[in-house]
Amino acid sequence: MEPLFVFLFSGFVAMSAALSARDINKLPEEQKTGRLASRNAQVAVVFAGNLAALTLVGALAYGMRQLEWWIPLVCVFISFPVVHFVFFQRLWSDLINLSLMTLLVIVAIAALYYYW
Numbered sequence: 001m002e003p004l005f006v007f008l009f010s011g012f013v014a015m016s017a018a019l020s021a022r023d024i025n026k027l028p029e030e031q032k033t034g035r036l037a038s039r040n041a042q043v044a045v046v047f048a049g050n051l052a053a054l055t056l057v058g059a060l061a062y063g064m065r066q067l068e069w070w071i072p073l074v075c076v077f078i079s080f081p082v083v084h085f086v087f088f089q090r091l092w093s094d095l096i097n098l099s100l101m102t103l104l105v106i107v108a109i110a111a112l113y114y115y116w
Contacts, residue, residue: 003066006115007059008075010108014056015080017101020094021049036095048102055105058112 024036024045035041056076063072088097 017052
């Protein structure tokens with residue numbers, strides 16, 4: 001598979017999951033309702049955010065090794081956050097986006113391991 005596609009997929013889903021976890025963690029306690037108010041759910045959100053952040057670092061390392069140096073930097077600092085905020089944050093809530101992207105982060109970890 002083309003290294004650019006592996007990097008774009010793994011980097012984007014990791015960035016999107018990490019940004020969603022950050023937004024959920026920044027919510028005040030009174031706005032966290034239902035299952036999200038429990039301590040176990042908050043720990044799960046932090047765990048998913050950390051897993052996504054580590055995957056993003058791995059995707060960046062993969063991109064730096066396989067591609068030109070400027071492609072991963074532009075994607076991580078400009079393209080991935082813009083696509084997340086413009087499309088996915090408006091399309092789904094942060095909790096749905098975190099759940100979906102965390103599943104895709106697990107797939108991305110496997111893809112990074114396989115194609116590295």
